[in-house]
Amino acid sequence: MSFLQNARKLLQQNIREYGMYIALLVIMAIxxxxxxxxxxSSRNIVNLVNQTGYIAVLAVGMTLVIVIRHIDLSVGFLGGFLGAVAAIAMVQWHLPVYVAIPLTLVLGILAGIITAFLVAQMKIPAFVATLAGWLIYRGAILVVTESTGTIIIPDKTFNAxxxxxxxDFANIGILPGVHKLTLIIGLIGIALLIIGEINSRRKKQAYNFEVLPMEMFVIKLxxxxxxxxxxxxLLAGYQGLSWTAVVVLIVVLIYNFITTQTVLGRHIYAVGGNPEAAQLSGINVKKITYIVFGSMxxxxxxxxxxxxxxxxxxTTTAGSLWELDAIAAAFIGGVSPAGGIGKVTGSIIGALVMLSLxxxxxxxxxxISYQYMARGAVLAAAVIFDVATRNRAH
Amino acid sequence: MNTPILEMKNITKEFPGVKALNNVSFQVAEGEIHGLVGENGAGKSTLMKVLSGVYPHGEYAGDIVFGGRVQNFRGINDSEKAGIAIIYQELALVPEMTVYENIFLGHEIKSGFLIDWNETIKRAGEMLKRVKLNINLAEKVKNLGVGKRQLVEIAKALSKDVKLLILDEPTAALNEDDSENLLDLLRDLKKHGVTSVLISHKLKEVIEIADSVTVLRDGQTICTLDAEKEEVSENVLIKHMVGREINNIYPKRENRQLGEIVLSVENWSAYDPALGKNILKNINFHVKKGEIVGFAGLMGSGRTELALSIFGNPDGYNISGEISMLGSKKRFNHPQDAIRAGLAYVTEDRKGDGLILIQDVRQNITLANLKEIANRGVINDNSEVKVANEYRVSLNIKTPTVEQKVSNLSGGNQQKVSLGKWLFVKPSLLILDEPTRGIDVGAKYEIYTIMTRLVEQGMSIIMISSELPEILGMSDRVYVVSAGKIAGELAIQEATQEKIMHLATNY
Structure with missing residues (x-):
């Protein structure tokens, strides 16, 4: 087969996955x-990554929630409320940041478990259960910020x-003005990726599975x-990798590992793909529901x-519309509304698309009025594209 | 042959990598009942999808001539307008709606902008008379049995002035009485000028009722037989379908040696809170090592419920009674407990609650026993592929690779994937619920051979089946279930179709 034929075939077979990346590049180019x-510019990209952070993290959790055929509308105000709780823990209760953050995360897990109880145990549709949560947490933010209004956080570690x-390393003379640790992390990342891809290709060849033709494989890498x-x-040219980016990267790596490599991940996708079959296969569907909402x-x-x-x-308004951005990011990233299909990495790309816009x-x-319309149009276009290519793949 | 009402000429339909139909020609004469038979994957369903417009004009090559005109259907609406109605295996009624609402769903009778309910009810009543169904029109469809639903579906087709009625495996889920009833109805409709195409794996039925039979194999038309002029027997049809003669489809078993009692169930009763009634009453039975125990009975007699209640009770019945395995008492609160104790349950409805259709062969096979191929919760890809390939080979699952999505496989191969999944949990007792429903003769034979091999290796099998020949051909011992009770136990030597039916219908 000629090179062009190969390229076309590859694009046709993977149009859904590649489409997202292409769309992101096109948007950025425009x-x-x-x-x-x-x-x-370096400065804007760094800002973009930092701004995407909280939506990206939510989109990762939302991916799993939608994969198991549920939805969570309460995540925005829950996040806003728990942000306020973290602030109060440090400012009013004088807890150190190293206690305040884990405490907040545990409270988040508890809130997720309450949602899961309503959904899995009481059999309340997730849409309704989390709409109730949406209202309750909205009220809760107002309650905790009522007396003080906006709570200023003085803790330097937290704000970092x-x-x-x-x-960065101390200035050693080479590459002045460039963040060297960021560069090194980037290079290590590329090296690990290439090694991983080569290994997986070898394994597939050993089983006679279809692999990309060599030149395509090289081009992809x-x-x-x-x-x-x-x-x-770009990042290294400004101030380097931000802590937000580090947090998001860690979350994505962990969740990507769980969803693609572990028994837990397989069980989550099985529950989403066919809950009855999963149940009869010995999977505890309720337990999976608790885990997914707990993680959310x-x-x-x-x-x-x-x-x-x-x-x-x-602030009193923290959290408004986050849930919709996260859901939109997940759908743009190729998560199927019918459940059972969707990648964590796709949702991150989805979040980047939304924030780039x-x-x-x-x-x-x-x-702002036209911005909303443009984002709506992109969401609709992404899902139309997804549905169209999915049908053709059948 | 009379003038053809339908002529499909040189139909070719390709999917990526597969030629599902290769130059198929198919002719149906006006006013006849035409049987369409072939193994699973032979192309019957694809051909009907081409005909009904599910695969629109342009996605296939060839011509469809219906009622004397070349038709370019672009969707089901087009083919329905032309007078073609297809009744699928999976029925397409809305369970929460009443019978009359369902019959006119999509072509409601209106007066002005509003639905004319009086006329609807009157006309629905007439349709039900035509299909000889005597039920309350205002009954919700969810309260009807499968047989009655099927008749409602036919009534719906009739209400659209259908000229060609196509039935895809209509009797697969019906008991003998309902099946007979349905065949009578087809004969009756024929008298009133409705042409029918009957797709069925039950060759006896086809032979009994069809005026002519077309056989498909591997996406090609093998032959069309005219029942008046040629011999149409099971042997002839099977020969054309598989390209070889199968003399005895039930394999011989080498050493029929039964061991100790593997499973015994005592005083087993179950109450279904959702239905508000007792579904199982004081059931006692046992299974020995190396034994195939048949569970015969009518649809709805409680066989599947019995299996589920033993297999960890996922539907949450209130249960009393005792299960012992190899002499020690067990309690299963979740399917997981039952699997750990060595049970496996291959479900009746492989698409509904058996397989995950959007996942591939490999993922489906390993799903119930992932810990076997995982180390501390991390799946080992190599072991997984190895395991999947082992079952692909040993069960002869026809798929290009184990990375193929299960939805792309034929029914028989899906059933083998389902079987592979449960063999991988390495059970000591395998429960098979309707193991050969809706699959073709060739695949049936393969499943029987696998079952024989398994019991020879010392596994025990409970086989729930509505097909009496299969019960008689495969079992060592038969329990007959009727209305949630064990109506009788028969040694295979004394079991006959008549005795079983007598017990099954004896409430």
Whole structure:
């Protein structure tokens, strides 16, 4: 087969997965042109990543919730509320940050377990149960911020999560003005990725599974390496990797590992693919529901912490519309509304698409009203594309 | 042959990597009952999907001539308008709606903008008379048995002035009485000028009722037999379907040696809170090592419920009674407990609660026993592929690779995947619920051979089946279930179809 035929076949078979990446690149390219390059500047990309943080974290959790055929509308205000709780824990209860953060995460897990109890035990549809949560946590934010209004957080460590950057080596003379630790992390990442891909290709060949033709495989590796390398270079050119980016990376790595490599992950997708069959296969569907909503609660707490840290304060409006951004990110990222299908990494791309749109349109000075419309149109387009390509794959 | 009402000429339909139909021609004469038979995967369903417009014009090559005109159906609506109605294995009624609402769903009788309910009810009543169904029109469909639902579905087709009625495995889920009833109805409709195509694995039925029979094999038309002129017997049809003669479809067993009692169930009763009634009453039975125990009975007699209540009771019945395995008492609160104790349950409805259709062969096979291929919760890809390939080979699952999605496999191969999944939990007792429903003769033979091999190796099997020949051909011992009770136990030597039916219908 010729090179072009190969390329076309590859694109056709994987159009859904590659489509997302292509869309993200196109959106970024358009904004780079319309903003005379400001969009792709190191400073803006760093800001973009930091702004995506809390939505990306929520989108990861939401992916699993939607995969098991549920939804969680309460994550936004739960996050906002727990952000305020973290602030109160440090400001009013004088707890150290190392206690306040784990405490908040545990509260998040508890909140998720309550949702799971309503959904799994009481058999209340998740839409209704979490709508109730949405209202309750909205009220709870107002209650805890009633007397003080916005709570200013003075703790430097806490605020660094949303605003700080990882340290660099002492200036050793080479590459001045470039964040060297960030570069090294990026290079290690690329190396691990290439080794992993080569290993997995070898394994597949050993089983006579279909693998990419060699030249396509190389192009794919070069493409992904260039992408990571490019982003690393941009980040390193400013102040390096932010702590927010580190948090998001860790969350994605852990969840990607769980969903693709572990028994737990397989059980989650089985429950989403066919709950009755999963049950009869000895999978405890209730337990899976508890785990998934518990994880969603924990990630909501994490999102609340990221947001409060970024603003260095807990506000009365924190959390509004986060849930919808997270759900939109998951759907743009290819999660199937029917359950059983969806990747954590896809949802991260979805979150980046949503935030790139906001950031780019802000830079262009487009009004908020049109921004909402544009984001709605992109969401609709993404899902239409997803459905169309899914049907053809059958 | 009379003038054809339907002519499908040189139909070719390709899927990525597979030619599902290869130059198929299919002719149905006006006013006849035409049988369409073939193994699973032979292309029957695909051909009907082409005909009904599910695969629209342009996605296949060839011509469809219906009622004298070349038709380019772009969807089911088009084919229905032309007078073609297909009744699928999976019925398409809305359970929460009443019978009359269902009959006119999608083509409601209106006066002005509103639905004319009086006329609807009157016309629905007429339709039910035509299918000889005597039920309350205002009954919700969910309260009807499978047989009655099927008749409602046919009534719905008749209400649309159907000219060609296509039935895809209509009797697969019916008991003997309901099946006979349905065949009578087809004869009656024929008298009133309705042409029917009957797709069925039950060759006896086809032979009994069809005026002519078309056989498909591997996506090609093998032959069309005219019942008046040629011999149409089971042997002839099977020969054409599989390309070889199967003399005895029940394999011989080498050493029929039964061991100790593996499972015994005593005073087993169950109450279903959802239905508000006792579904199982004081059931006692046992299974020995190396034994195939048949559970015969009518649909709804409680055989599946019995299996589920033993297999960890996932539907939450209130249960009393005792289970012992190899002499020690057991309690199973969840299917997981039952699996750990060495039970496996291959469900009746492989698409509904057996397999995860959107996942691949490999993932389905390992699902119930992931710990076997995982180390501290992390799945070992290599072991997983190895295991899946072992079952692919030993069960002869026809798939390009184990990474193929299960939804792309034929019914028989899906059933083998289901079987492989449960063999991988390495059970000592395998419960098979309707193991050969809706699968073709060739695959049936393979399943029987596998069952024989398993019991020879010392496994025990409970086989729930509505097909009496299968019960008689495979079992060592037969329990007959009727209305939630064991109506009788028969040694295989004394069991006959008549005795079983007598017990099964004796409430």
């Amino acid at each position: 904004f780079t042109i319309t903003t005379d390059g400001i969009f792709i 999560i949303g605003n700080g950057f990882i340290p 070069v493409f992904i390496s260039a992408l990571i390398g490019g982003i690393t270079w 609660g924990m990630l909501s707490a994490l999102a609340g912490i990221l947001f409060a840290s970024r603003l260095q304060s807990a 906001t950031s780019g349109m802000n830079l262009m000075g487009i009004g």
